[in-house]
Amino acid sequence: xxxxxxxxxxxxxxxxxxxxxxxxxxxxxxxxxxxxxxxxxxxxxxxxxxxxxxxxxxxxxxxxxxxxxxxxxxxxxxxxxxxxxxxxxxxxxxxxxxxxxxxxxxxxxxxxxxxxxxxxxxxxxxxxxxxxxxxxxxxxxxxxxxxxxxxxxxxxxxxxxxxxxxxxxxxxxxxxxxxxxxxxxxxxxxxxxxxxxxxxxxxxxxxxxxxxxxxxxxxxxxxxxxxxxxxxxxxxxxxxxxxxxxxxxxxxxxxxxxxxxxxxxxxxxxxxxxxxxxxxxxxxxxxxxxxxxxxxxxxxxxxxxxxxxxxxxxxxxxxxxxxxxxxxxxxxxxxxxxxxxxxxxxxxxxxxxxxxxxxxxxxxxxxxxxxxxxxxxxxxxxxxxxxxxxxxxxxxxxxxxxxxxxxxxxxxxxxxxxxxxxxxxxxxxxxxxxxxxxxxxx
Numbered sequence: 001x002x003x004x005x006x007x008x009x010x011x012x013x014x015x016x017x018x019x020x021x022x023x024x025x026x027x028x029x030x031x032x033x034x035x036x037x038x039x040x041x042x043x044x045x046x047x048x049x050x051x052x053x054x055x056x057x058x059x060x061x062x063x064x065x066x067x068x069x070x071x072x073x074x075x076x077x078x079x080x081x082x083x084x085x086x087x088x089x090x091x092x093x094x095x096x097x098x099x100x101x102x103x104x105x106x107x108x109x110x111x112x113x114x115x116x117x118x119x120x121x122x123x124x125x126x127x128x129x130x131x132x133x134x135x136x137x138x139x140x141x142x143x144x145x146x147x148x149x150x151x152x153x154x155x156x157x158x159x160x161x162x163x164x165x166x167x168x169x170x171x172x173x174x175x176x177x178x179x180x181x182x183x184x185x186x187x188x189x190x191x192x193x194x195x196x197x198x199x200x201x202x203x204x205x206x207x208x209x210x211x212x213x214x215x216x217x218x219x220x221x222x223x224x225x226x227x228x229x230x231x232x233x234x235x236x237x238x239x240x241x242x243x244x245x246x247x248x249x250x251x252x253x254x255x256x257x258x259x260x261x262x263x264x265x266x267x268x269x270x271x272x273x274x275x276x277x278x279x280x281x282x283x284x285x286x287x288x289x290x291x292x293x294x295x296x297x298x299x300x301x302x303x304x305x306x307x308x309x310x311x312x313x314x315x316x317x318x319x320x321x322x323x324x325x326x327x328x329x330x331x332x333x334x335x336x337x338x339x340x341x342x343x344x345x346x347x348x349x350x351x352x353x354x355x356x357x358x359x360x361x362x363x364x365x366x367x368x369x370x371x372x373x374x375x376x377x378x379x380x381x382x383x384x385x386x387x388x389x390x391x392x393x394x395x396x397x398x399x400x401x402x403x404x405x406x407x408x409x410x411x412x413x414x415x416x417x418x419x420x421x422x423x424x425x426x427x428x429x430x431x432x433x434x435x436x437x438x439x440x441x442x
Contacts, residue, residue, distance in 0.1 A: 003254075004037075004040060004041050004254060005037060005038075005041045005254045005255075005258075005292045006291060006292055006293075008033070008036070008037030008040065008041070009034070009037055009078075009292050009293050010293070011033065012030055012033045012034055012037070012078075013075055013293055015029070015030065015033070016030060016072075016074050016075055017072070017075075026074075027056070027059050027074070030074060031052055031055065031056060034051075034052065034055070034078070035048060035052055038051065038255070038258070041254050041255040041258070042224040042225055042255035042256070043255035043258045043259055044225060044228065044255070044258075044259035044262065044263050046262075046263075047085065047258060047259050047262045047263065050262070051081055051085060051258075054081055054084070055077060055078060055081050058077050058081075059074065059077065075293065078293065079289055079290075079293060082258075082285075082288075082289040082292060082293070083285055083286060083289050085258050085261060085262060086257070086258065086261060086268070086285035086288060086289060087261040087267050087268075087285060088267070088285065089282075089283070089284055089285060089286075090242060090267035090268075090269055090283075091282075092213070092214060092269065093213040093214050093241060094213055095211075095213045098182070098183050098184075099131075099177065099178060099182045099183055099184055099185045100183065100184045100185070100213045100214075101174070101184075101185045101187060101210050101211070101212040101213060101214075102119070102184065102185070102186045102187065102212060102213065102214045102216065103187045103189060103206070103207060103210065103212040103214065103215045103216070104116055104119075104186065104187060104188055104189060104216055104218055104244070105189050105191075105203055105215060105216070105217055105218070105234055105238060105240075106191055106217055106218035106219065106234070107191050107192055107193065107194065107195070107230060108191040108192060108193050109191075109193075109220065110191070110218045110219060110220040110223075110227075110246055111218060111220065111246040111247065111272060112188060112189075112191055112218040113134075113142055113145050113146050113149070113188050114149070114246075114272075114277075115218050115244055115246055115270075115272060115280075116132055116146060116149070116186050116188040117132065117146065117149030117150065117152075117153065117277055118272060118277055118278075118279070118280035119186055119244070119270065119280065120132055120149075120150070120153060120155055120186050121153045121277050121278065121280070122270070122280055122281075122282075123184050123186075124153060124155060128183045128184050129181065129182045129183045129184070130155050130182060130183070130184045130185075130186065131155060131156045131157070131158060131177045131180060131182040131184070131185050131186070132146050132147070132149070132150045132155065132156070132157045132158070132185075132186050132188065133157075133158045133159075133170075133173045133174060133177055133185055133186065133187050133188065134146045134147075134157075134158075134159045134173070134188045135166050135169050135170045135173070135187060135188070135189050135190065135206060136166075136188065136189065136190040136191075137163065137164050137165065137166050137169055137190065138190055139190070142188070142190070143159035143161065144159070146159070146188055147159060149277065152277065153277065156177070156180055156182070158173040158174075158176045158177050159173065160172050160173055166189075166190060166202050166205075166206065167202065167205045167206055167209060170187070170206050170209055170210060171209055174187075174209075174210055187206070187210065187212065189202075189203060189206060190202065195230065195233050195234075200234075200237045200238065203237075203238050204237065204238060207238060207239075213241075214241045214242060214269075215238060215239060215240050215241050215242075216240070216241065216242050216243065216244050216269060216270075217231045217234050217235070217240050217242075217243050217244070218243075218244045218246060219231055219243055219244070219245055219246065219256065219260075220246055220247050221245045221246060221247050221248045221254070221256050221257070222247050223256075224255060224256055225255070225256070225259070227256055228256060228259050228260065228263055228264070231243060231260070231264055232263065232264060235264055235265075235266065240264065240266050241266060242266050242267050242268065242269040243260050243264070243266060243267070243268050243269065244268075244269060244270045244271070244272065245257060245260075245268055245270075245271045245272065245283075246271075246272035247272060248271050248272060248273050249272075249273045249274045249275075249279070254292070257271075257288065267283070268283040269282070269283055270282055270283055271283050326418065326419065326422055327383055327384050328375050328378065328382075328383040328384075328386060328415060329375070329383045329384070331371075331375065331415065331418075332371070332372055332375045332376075335368050335371060335372060336372075370401070370403055370407060371411055373401035373402060373403065374397060374398075374401045374403055374407060374408055374411055375411075376400075376401065377396075377397045377398075377399075377400030377401040378397055382397075386412055386415060386416075389408075389412065394408045394409070
């Protein structure tokens, strides 16, 4: 996500960190690099001009911010301007009386139906009673797809394949959803390959019938400025309250995120960051600005850890680590916790000081699977006391896990080194954190 912007801005940040003073040459070079980065990332040209103008005005005669050097002062000003472009965090609007209706609009192929399921799961995780509704009368498969998604997250779905009038269908399914006592209803409307009058008229009528608290445009981030132009048309004709950006995990340049607020005047509410239904998050401008500048995103990382890692198990494991009682079963459990955080390269990018330096890093997660397979092929006694594993046991474990004796030896060697490290930590008493993960064997 935002790899191109992060790469370019990180280069600017590194140069500025070495700057001793805010002279005209330093500022002009930084602004040229920033302009190039923004244009390459497909940021709206008017937004680019305004961004650079605002930064230059603030830098003229700027005194160093207390506690910061010249380069850090410029970085702070760039960060503030990025926040200005991205806008403030914008939570979902709610109706005075339940249910709160959220209407999703957009063209075909932007991931609208999948996004409806992702948003429903996100709301459910916050404790809300959510239902999904499809009003697409032209593609019956869209309604069935939505209900399939609803089943995976165990929430109700309302469709009516007999009704061929979208507005009447909306009235029927909304009524059913209201009778179910839901707090939120997500309305997945029909899309088109391009904007046409029939689509817009239909959406306007649906909006008038249901009076939604939110009308969110689902934009494909990979379409860049084309998505912005289309969103402008929807906004003029229907009136949007916000935008959801999808496919930010792909080859999206990221410029659309820096253009939406200034061009449309509505906030980005959510972002889709992967294919899985849980790859979805609220849009946090400050965290995005930090990522763009290569400063990491420690808040999101901590939230991921809290949701993916069982605190009680982590504490129990920490105790065993402190007492140097770490077994191969513990190692397997630890690897499973890490895998629950998502692709490891994405997790590493959130760590300050690392994200900008691992552009092409690809972690082979098959190694995790291989390690688990080897451990699973051991007996309970072997996992607790690996020192009993002799040559014949290694051959049996390798056959059972579909690996080689060399793979088994490598894992046992790394485990032995981890145990040594833990004994040293226990002896020195320097392990102050409640839970400290040892070096991982990959």
